[in-house]
Amino acid sequence: MFSVIIVPDGCRGPEEQYRLEPGHTLRFGRTAPAGNGLTISHPAVACAAGEITATGAFWILTNFSSDQTYIVENPEGAGEHIRVAPGRADAPVPFEFARVRLCAGESRPGCGFDVLAPRHDYLAPSGSPAGGALVDGSGADGAAVEGTLADGARGAEDWSFDPFPRPYPLDHTCHYFLVLTALCEASLRTGDAAAAPVPGVAELTERLHPVWPDATPAAVAWNIDYLRVKLRLRTPDDRDKVREALVRFALRFDLVQEEHLAVLEGQLV
Template sequence: MAPGESLTFGRDGGRGLVIPHAGVSRNAGRITASGSFWTLANHTRDRTYVVENPEGAGEHMKVTPGRVDAPVPFEFARVVLPAGDELVTFEVWAPRHDYLPTAPSGDDGSLTTPAFPLDRGSRYFLVLAALCEPRLRGEPYAPLPTTEKLLERLRPVWPEAGRASVQWNIDYLAVKLRLKPGPEEAAEGRARLNGKKEMLVALALRFDLVHEDDLELLNGTGRAPGRVLA
């Protein structure tokens, strides 16, 4: 669809998308294309729609009953409609997102400090990728891997890894990403961090610190690690 064009969907569909399910409203909603996003209208009065980002490890948004033209930021999305005792889905490929051009090379201004400086050639990044893998694989509610599972997954690229070294890297990540106080702050009596792994994965996926392509590193097929940590 060109920007400004709309497509209705529902059990009847009209000239739009027909969803032949008795649990779907005759006129269930409308999709409208925009310049670099799309909107979703929910024409029902009693059910909430969910729009999922299949590439976002659980990222989603809700469109409440009667909501008109809710902006959806996902380029590739799955619309989930509650229909009777099951869920009906269809997928939307939205307009390509627009981005600012790369800063000119002649810019002599000071560089902005990276928000989360991570070395993708380090062992701590391998540990972070292994922690995030189940949810990056499209299982947003998957339990995080145990230490034994982490060791098994890391073996192809880090054969000598042990429980202590993996835990050390997890602790290091928690400090590096400011989830846990460093040694000096800990000495001042800061509380011990609980749920470290869950918080690390939530932060990494929320800010796209680890991508699905990074999982190739765990198979030894991605970019070989450079400087590593113990």
């Protein structure tokens, strides 16, 4: 199962993306290896610029350049970024969503790419519906974790008794969780998933504007597609069917519950 998706600038669909399984590497540059590398046709990019290596839950970046510092940004992190110095090998990147900028100064078209790491894991709190079970063997080897988290780090939930990742890990602070919650809102409020209508992209965009002012139909649709990848749903390409499948799946596995509706009012849970 792939753990990293590289999306080149100008990518028009999944067939133009690069998907890496753990341990696999992709080289990139102005003259990247033919057939198995990412070519970036920009004069400011080195001929052999660097490489990305996938792991189970994150990825590492090596900078082959002798004079360019690469910036890796977290688009959902309010300015969060890391700098990868010239010649730096195996710099770990912890972001689920990342923008790699290869050129110094202002952003230049065609001078970078996006990297997605949909297999980020999150611990299941004690007593959660996830129950600590694993799916497809991803994320953990089942070994016991010694010790407990400090009381001050637990917040509202107790994370100390279930060291295993959630079967379907979702970051409740990300835009995709807002979209998934808005998709499930009608079903949760009525208590009847079969009868509740599944909102369209335009309705979702309008619903999310109060908490996500920059939401656009394109951004909402992108997050729906990303959820399909992250949750490994095998559904037809029909957009209506994808939204319906996401709602059924989320409610079946308690990925979105009634208390999560607070995120639609700007409260993180």
